[in-house]
Amino acid sequence: MHSFQVIREVLQTTSAKQIAADMGLSLSLIYKWAEKPDPAAATASHNPLDRMDQLLKSTRDLRLIHWLCQRSGGFFIRNPTTHHTHPEYLIPATNGVVESSPIFWRSSPARPPTIASIPPRPSRSGLAGKN
Numbered sequence: 001m002h003s004f005q006v007i008r009e010v011l012q013t014t015s016a017k018q019i020a021a022d023m024g025l026s027l028s029l030i031y032k033w034a035e036k037p038d039p040a041a042a043t044a045s046h047n048p049l050d051r052m053d054q055l056l057k058s059t060r061d062l063r064l065i066h067w068l069c070q071r072s073g074g075f076f077i078r079n080p081t082t083h084h085t086h087p088e089y090l091i092p093a094t095n096g097v098v099e100s101s102p103i104f105w106r107s108s109p110a111r112p113p114t115i116a117s118i119p120p121r122p123s124r125s126g127l128a129g130k131n
Contacts, residue, residue, distance in 0.1 A: 003049035008034040 011019075011034055020027045033047035046054070056064055062076065069076040 002036070003047055003053070004034055004036055006049060007047055 011030075016030045017027055019025075020030045037046070037050075052064070052068070062078070065076045
């Protein structure tokens with residue numbers, strides 16, 4: 001999926017006008033980010049996702065991604081470099097875990113979960129001694 005497509009999907013559930021006001025930008029720029037970029041245009045308005053991608057490619061420094069993930073309440077884990085990362089016998093088990101996840105069944109298919117809707121993880125202290 002391209003960055004402009006991600007932004008277009010986000011604008012289906014979030015007000016472009018609110019984003020523009022929150023960021024101090026014009027509404028037309030927010031909508032421009034959701035359009036397919038014209039490769040012939042020398043003055044293309046790169047959207048923030050493309051800019052982040054360019055910054056990462058330029059610096060090759062994963063601290064940028066770690067910071068962004070931390071700001072969104074998560075963390076970054078690099079994919080393993082092995083060629084057979086997902087043996088076929090794990091796929092049904094992985095699907096079972098995902099389908100039984102509270103996030104999976106609490107979120108509506110029409111609206112993806114937001115950071116505020118994700119329940120906190122249970123404390124590790126409650127798990128002690130339950131081996």
